[in-house]
Amino acid sequence: MALIVQKFGGTSVGSTDKIKAVAKRVLECKNKGNDMVVVLSAMSGETDKLTGYAREIQSIPSLREMDMLLSTGEQVTISLFAMAVKEAGGDAVSLLGDQVAIHTDSSHTKARIKKVDTDLVRKHLAEGKIVTVAGFQGVTDEGDITTLGRGGSDTTAVALAAALEADACEIFTDVEGVYTTDPNICKTARKINRITYDEMLELASLGAKVLDIRSVGLAKRYKVPLHVRSTFTENEGTWVVEEEKKMESMLVSGITYNKNEARITITNVPDQPGVAAKIFLPISDAGIIVDMIIQNTKAGDMTDMTFTVVRSDYDRAMKLLEKIIQDIEAESVSCAKEITKISIVGVGMRNHSGIASTMFHILAKEGINITMISTSEIKVSCIIEEKYTELAVRSLHEAFALDKNNEPVEEENPEPVSE
Amino acid sequence: MALIVQKFGGTSVGSTDKIKAVAKRVLECKNKGNDMVVVLSAMSGETDKLTGYAREIQSIPSLREMDMLLSTGEQVTISLFAMAVKEAGGDAVSLLGDQVAIHTDSSHTKARIKKVDTDLVRKHLAEGKIVTVAGFQGVTDEGDITTLGRGGSDTTAVALAAALEADACEIFTDVEGVYTTDPNICKTARKINRITYDEMLELASLGAKVLDIRSVGLAKRYKVPLHVRSTFTENEGTWVVEEEKKMESMLVSGITYNKNEARITITNVPDQPGVAAKIFLPISDAGIIVDMIIQNTKAGDMTDMTFTVVRSDYDRAMKLLEKIIQDIEAESVSCAKEITKISIVGVGMRNHSGIASTMFHILAKEGINITMISTSEIKVSCIIEEKYTELAVRSLHEAFALDKNNEPVEEENPEPVSE
Numbered sequence: 001m002a003l004i005v006q007k008f009g010g011t012s013v014g015s016t017d018k019i020k021a022v023a024k025r026v027l028e029c030k031n032k033g034n035d036m037v038v039v040l041s042a043m044s045g046e047t048d049k050l051t052g053y054a055r056e057i058q059s060i061p062s063l064r065e066m067d068m069l070l071s072t073g074e075q076v077t078i079s080l081f082a083m084a085v086k087e088a089g090g091d092a093v094s095l096l097g098d099q100v101a102i103h104t105d106s107s108h109t110k111a112r113i114k115k116v117d118t119d120l121v122r123k124h125l126a127e128g129k130i131v132t133v134a135g136f137q138g139v140t141d142e143g144d145i146t147t148l149g150r151g152g153s154d155t156t157a158v159a160l161a162a163a164l165e166a167d168a169c170e171i172f173t174d175v176e177g178v179y180t181t182d183p184n185i186c187k188t189a190r191k192i193n194r195i196t197y198d199e200m201l202e203l204a205s206l207g208a209k210v211l212d213i214r215s216v217g218l219a220k221r222y223k224v225p226l227h228v229r230s231t232f233t234e235n236e237g238t239w240v241v242e243e244e245k246k247m248e249s250m251l252v253s254g255i256t257y258n259k260n261e262a263r264i265t266i267t268n269v270p271d272q273p274g275v276a277a278k279i280f281l282p283i284s285d286a287g288i289i290v291d292m293i294i295q296n297t298k299a300g301d302m303t304d305m306t307f308t309v310v311r312s313d314y315d316r317a318m319k320l321l322e323k324i325i326q327d328i329e330a331e332s333v334s335c336a337k338e339i340t341k342i343s344i345v346g347v348g349m350r351n352h353s354g355i356a357s358t359m360f361h362i363l364a365k366e367g368i369n370i371t372m373i374s375t376s377e378i379k380v381s382c383i384i385e386e387k388y389t390e391l392a393v394r395s396l397h398e399a400f401a402l403d404k405n406n407e408p409v410e411e412e413n414p415e416p417v418s419e
Numbered sequence: 420m421a422l423i424v425q426k427f428g429g430t431s432v433g434s435t436d437k438i439k440a441v442a443k444r445v446l447e448c449k450n451k452g453n454d455m456v457v458v459l460s461a462m463s464g465e466t467d468k469l470t471g472y473a474r475e476i477q478s479i480p481s482l483r484e485m486d487m488l489l490s491t492g493e494q495v496t497i498s499l500f501a502m503a504v505k506e507a508g509g510d511a512v513s514l515l516g517d518q519v520a521i522h523t524d525s526s527h528t529k530a531r532i533k534k535v536d537t538d539l540v541r542k543h544l545a546e547g548k549i550v551t552v553a554g555f556q557g558v559t560d561e562g563d564i565t566t567l568g569r570g571g572s573d574t575t576a577v578a579l580a581a582a583l584e585a586d587a588c589e590i591f592t593d594v595e596g597v598y599t600t601d602p603n604i605c606k607t608a609r610k611i612n613r614i615t616y617d618e619m620l621e622l623a624s625l626g627a628k629v630l631d632i633r634s635v636g637l638a639k640r641y642k643v644p645l646h647v648r649s650t651f652t653e654n655e656g657t658w659v660v661e662e663e664k665k666m667e668s669m670l671v672s673g674i675t676y677n678k679n680e681a682r683i684t685i686t687n688v689p690d691q692p693g694v695a696a697k698i699f700l701p702i703s704d705a706g707i708i709v710d711m712i713i714q715n716t717k718a719g720d721m722t723d724m725t726f727t728v729v730r731s732d733y734d735r736a737m738k739l740l741e742k743i744i745q746d747i748e749a750e751s752v753s754c755a756k757e758i759t760k761i762s763i764v765g766v767g768m769r770n771h772s773g774i775a776s777t778m779f780h781i782l783a784k785e786g787i788n789i790t791m792i793s794t795s796e797i798k799v800s801c802i803i804e805e806k807y808t809e810l811a812v813r814s815l816h817e818a819f820a821l822d823k824n825n826e827p828v829e830e831e832n833p834e835p836v837s838e
Contacts, residue, residue: 016475050495056435058502065505068498068513072491076469079487083477086484094487098517099562143518 002167003035003125007135007157010044011174012231013077016084022172022231023084023092026130030090035125037164038132039157040081042073063108067137067147070109071097074134074153081132092130095120097137097145102156104138104146111138111146113155116163133160151212158215162222169219170227173210177228177238178203180402181255185390188403192253193236196243199253200226202345202379216240243347251355252346252400257389259340261291262314263371264307264321268331271303278328279305282320288313292341292374292383305330306372308383311337338386339371344396345379356380362399368392421586422454422544426554426576429463430593431650432496435503441591441650442503442511445549449509454544456583457551458576459500461492482527486556486566489528490516493553493572500551511549514539516565517558521575523565530557530565532574535582552579570631577634581641588638589646592629596647596657597622599821600674604809607822611672612655615662618672619645621764621798635659662766670774671765671819676808678759680710681733682790683726683740687750690722697747698724701739707732711760711793711802724749725791727802730756757805758790763815764798775799781818787811 006026013019022038030036050069054061078094085092100121104111124131135153138146148155154171161169176191178200183189195203197220204213210228219226219240229237269275276295283290293307309317314337321333349355356373359380363370368391372383384392397403425445432438441457449455469488473480497513504511519540523530543550554572557565567574573590580588595610597619602608614622616639623632629647638645638659648656688694699709712726728736733756740752768774775792778799782789787810791802803811816822 016472020476053435053495053499054502057439057499058506062502062505065498065501065513068501068515069495072494075491075494076472076488079484080472080476082484082487083473083481086481087477094484096487096564145515 001033001035003037003164004029005037005039005157005161005164005166005169006172007039007153007170008041008172008231009153009174010041010046012172013040013081014044016080019077019080020084020088023081023088023090025231027085027088027090030130036130037121037125037160037166038081038130039135039153039160040074040077040132041135041153042070043077046073046076064144067108067111067145070147071134071137071145074136078132078134082130085130085132090130091128092132093124094132094134095124096134097156098139098143100133100160102133102138102159104140104148106140106142106144106146108144108146110149111140113138113148113159116159118163121160121164151214154212154215155218158218158222158224158226161224162218166224168225168227170229171211171215172229172231174231175210176230176233176235178210178240178254180253181393181397182257186255186394186397188394188397190403192238194239194241194244195253196347197240198243198378199345199347200240202343202376203254203256211240250346251348251352252344252396252402253348254345255343255393255396255400255402256345257340257342257393259386259389260311261308261339261341261383262311263336263339263383264309264314264317265334265336266305266321266325266330266332267334268298268302269305270329271297271301275303275328276305279321279324280307282324283309283317286316286320288317288320292372292381294372294374308339308341308372336371339383340386340389340392341381341383342389342392342396343379343381344400347378349380350377358399359396362395363392366391366395420452420454422456422583423448424456424458424576424580424583424585424588425591426458426572426589427460427591427650428572428593429460429465431591432459432500433463435499438496438499439503439507442500442507442509444650446504446507446509449549455549456540456544456579456585457500457549458554458572458579459493459496459551460554460572461489462496465492465495483563486527486530486564489566490553490556490564493555497551497553501549504549504551509549510547511551512543513551513553514543515553516556516575517562519552519579521552521557521578523557523559523567525559525561525563525565527563527565529568530559532557532567532578535578537582540579540583570633573631573634574637577637577641577643577645580643581637585643587644587646589648590630590634591648591650593650594629595649595652595654597629597659597673599672600812600816601676605674605813605816607813607816609822611657613658613660613663614672615766616645616659617662617797618764618766619659621762621795622673622675630659669765670767670771671763671815671821672767673764674762674812674815674819674821675764676759676761676812678805678808679730680727680758680760680802681730682755682758682802683728683733683736684753684755685724685740685744685749685751686753687717687721688724689748690716690720694722694747695724698740698743699726701743702728702736705735705739707736707739711791711800713791713793727758727760727791755790758802759805759808759811760800760802761808761811761815762798762800763819766797768799769796777818778815781814782811785810785814 082092082094103115135156179189181189200216226240291308296304368388370382374381501511501513522534554575598608600608619635645659710727715723787807789801
């Protein structure tokens, strides 16, 4: 008998029929002898409706009241879900964040979980009930309701799984799992069976569609085996787990891209100590996140500084830079909006040289120019022109043989399988 | 400076614009130096929507989960209201039933309030905030959410006013107050300025449209001055208060009617001890409420037994009676569905004889036959044929001069006026 935490997102519980289907599925899993804790999001569209109300009333909604408002969405789904389980012949009880209790700090709309109590959940589980918990919400020491921000229900599920020392945390979504790359632009993209927490974190832009990245970090810290799978099929999805020895044979696990950045170049910056701070302090003060930064030293005492920002911050960054380049006496600022950051990710590359150069070679062979490069222990990212995105993804996917199922054969499944 | 509890129903907060209007009104009252506690219902239509979801899922919804579900409606309005107050330049904080806390028993969907804490509300009031409390909800000792049943938000408001020893509890609704009779059938119906708790309780069917009757009982017990008034005008409405000396000059305060009953007659019942119990025990065991009961002793040892039930319970009652009349060896059972109970109510009639006979005389003059009569200290009720309802109401209204403002002139207003 295993203790399994399952989380279903808004599209999975978007109607009463869908809630009934989820209840049936969870009940089947329960009837196989598992203890079940089910975390639910609000019905799809509900949070938008409530946010819309708030906007009609207040230009900048009060954060405490926003949390009071938004937390109702999950409350509706968990009560309906508990009814659906009972109607299907099981027993269930719904619990709010403050009932569990999920203790958070008081950063309304983006609270962080401090501690999760387990007594009440365990009591209900011991009574044979399916315990359904409202995702996305917690409670402060003062008894105020908080919400955990975007992807908060995933975080709730992982935090509960960690606190309960659950055997697995299953995140149900509308895709089959995590893919080697975006199936929309690469037909040979394959579902990944097993991937490490670190790889999943690097594959952020792939994962973001199916899994909140904060919850991956949390799962890693508490070693919670995560299972990303489809609400609409019985197939196994992708297990996100600790690194296993056999994983090392995979050089590259996935290819990801991000079209959401813009590149800014400041030319002929006087190369003096402190100049980088003069550029980036005002930008970070303005809340603009800088991703890659590259400094090319030129002949003489001049340097070029190139960096990327989120595309929606581009205009604000350029406005700040107009003043900054005067202060630092740089020559000019130029930019490129139509760029893509393309990345290959894999724990295997730690032990293999030449992965990066293979990537550069493949891109060069297709006539794709690389304008920036950055690397981490398990990732290589290149900035290329946006128009080459699909070509680059497909070429790299093929070159690193991701279209072939060359994952190590799993001799045994060390994680409990819920169904 | 007064402490005022105001309650606004679902139609008063049925849209974000309406919520803004209510916030503005409350803020004006606050800015006159009053401490304000505001109890809100769910936006109109919201509770029906949620109930509809529950019905789609469960044939007989689980009561605990129903409360979890329905309590979200008020949570939405109080958070939006707090935002609206802030947007209008004031300060406000929203509190749920369990945050206040409003302690109830665990009779889900029809819980009774046991105790209302006031510390947190007082703390926020002391900080100059408008405190808005979710109506209709409370919390059990185990931390489960309960709801108070139909009209529960009125009860919340009165219970809060009682616990806080508020100077007044104002119930805002879509009519101007309580009328001498139904204005839809009697054009000369007049708004009553002041009425006693007891009269209000007897005028149930008039009051039900504007005021939950349970809350009147609660207000009476704790001597909370109730003010029923319109959300849409600034006019004074109807004050429901303890009996005042000057009220005695009014013989009749209001005329009410109820078309929702059916009359059942059992003829030739053997007149033996215990026969009434044999008739009414099975009926009350079936949850059928009997209103008026009249027993006419006939010649011999036979009697006729006539009583009224709620019309929707009529079929069930008749089915039970088929068996009962065999058991008690009565002759037959007959019925009349198209009846009306018409009542005159007034504390003044305690000290005046002849009110009842005046009523009978007026009805007789119009050719209206009376089939049952029942009286209480401050009420006379007659069952008449339904088709005479409007005629009876108008005749009695005129005969008792309710169309004329013969209420005593108010020299001073002993209750605080909020605006």
